Amino acid sequence: MNRNSALNELEGALQSLGRSGPGVRYTREQLTQSYVMLISGHFQAYCRDLHSEAIDYLIAQVRPATLQAIIRSELTRHRKLDQGNPNAGHLGADFDRLGMTFIPDVKSSDAKNILRLADLASLLEKRNAIAHQSFAPHLGQSQLKMSDVRRWRTSCDHLARAFDLVVHKHLHTITGSAPWPLI
Amino acid sequence: MSMPKPVPPQHVPPKFQVGDRVEFLFGVRRVHGEIVEDRGQIGVGGRRLYGIRFELTANEEPEYIEIPEKDIELESVSH
Numbered sequence: 001m002n003r004n005s006a007l008n009e010l011e012g013a014l015q016s017l018g019r020s021g022p023g024v025r026y027t028r029e030q031l032t033q034s035y036v037m038l039i040s041g042h043f044q045a046y047c048r049d050l051h052s053e054a055i056d057y058l059i060a061q062v063r064p065a066t067l068q069a070i071i072r073s074e075l076t077r078h079r080k081l082d083q084g085n086p087n088a089g090h091l092g093a094d095f096d097r098l099g100m101t102f103i104p105d106v107k108s109s110d111a112k113n114i115l116r117l118a119d120l121a122s123l124l125e126k127r128n129a130i131a132h133q134s135f136a137p138h139l140g141q142s143q144l145k146m147s148d149v150r151r152w153r154t155s156c157d158h159l160a161r162a163f164d165l166v167v168h169k170h171l172h173t174i175t176g177s178a179p180w181p182l183i
Numbered sequence: 184m185s186m187p188k189p190v191p192p193q194h195v196p197p198k199f200q201v202g203d204r205v206e207f208l209f210g211v212r213r214v215h216g217e218i219v220e221d222r223g224q225i226g227v228g229g230r231r232l233y234g235i236r237f238e239l240t241a242n243e244e245p246e247y248i249e250i251p252e253k254d255i256e257l258e259s260v261s262h
Contacts, residue, residue, distance in 0.1 A: 049222070049225050052226075053225045053226065053227075055249070056225075056226040056227050056230075056232060056249070057227050060227050066211060067210070069207060069208060069209045070210050072248050072249065073209070073246055073247075076247055076248060076249055179227075
């Protein structure tokens with residue numbers, strides 16, 4: 001399923017809920033928590049795919065071809081995005097191995113990305129609280145607002161484009177050719 | 184989540200399935216492994232990548248690699 005479709009379906013389910021009635025509040029809360037998990041999961045999958053695609057492009061330039069699998073293996077060894085959240089630390093650890101300064105590049109590509117990265121950190125903090133059903137006092141369960149969730153999703157959308165752009169630019173710089181068409 | 188890159192122009196059915204035993208060239212060695220994930224057509228020009236677990240050294244933790252479909256073959260029966 002397309003990533004946007006999956007998220008839109010959940011958004012639609014939330015909107016179709018009535019304002020009141022038996023179990024509505026509980027259902028809304030559960031759907032909102034699912035929404036947070038889904039945004040985080042899709043964003044992680046997107047970042048991992050981008051990393052894989054970048055490696056494939058980079059490795060395709062390597063000659064002799066007998067070296068390719070050896071280098072491929074090294075670039076995905078202990079990849080943080082295979083198991084961990086797409087937080088700034090993990091993103092930097094994985095993408096910096098391609099020879100770039102990922103997070104600084106993202107921040108310098110658009111000043112708004114600093115706030116978007118802060119939104120991503122908030123999303124992941126809430127995602128972890130939901131996954132472990134561990135709500136620290138300052139993260140109170142009741143503080144999960146749809147306006148926040150929607151803003152996090154929008155920030156992730158923008159970050160996805162920014163990540164694509166900085167990785168594209170980096171690969172273009174080091175190989176001399178554009179890895180994929182930008183839209 | 185937005186997908187900034189265009190969808191590959193044409194869907195090509197996968198040649199391998201998760202669980203298939205396969206082999207590929209690792210340097211000058213022919214190594215054997217198992218497909219653990221179909222990563223989809225996310226490679227160069229929309230080529231399909233597979234996640235493969237393989238053992239490089241006996242009794243060591245298995246390694247993970249992502250390889251384009253064209254570089255993989257089903258494990259030969261004699262192995």
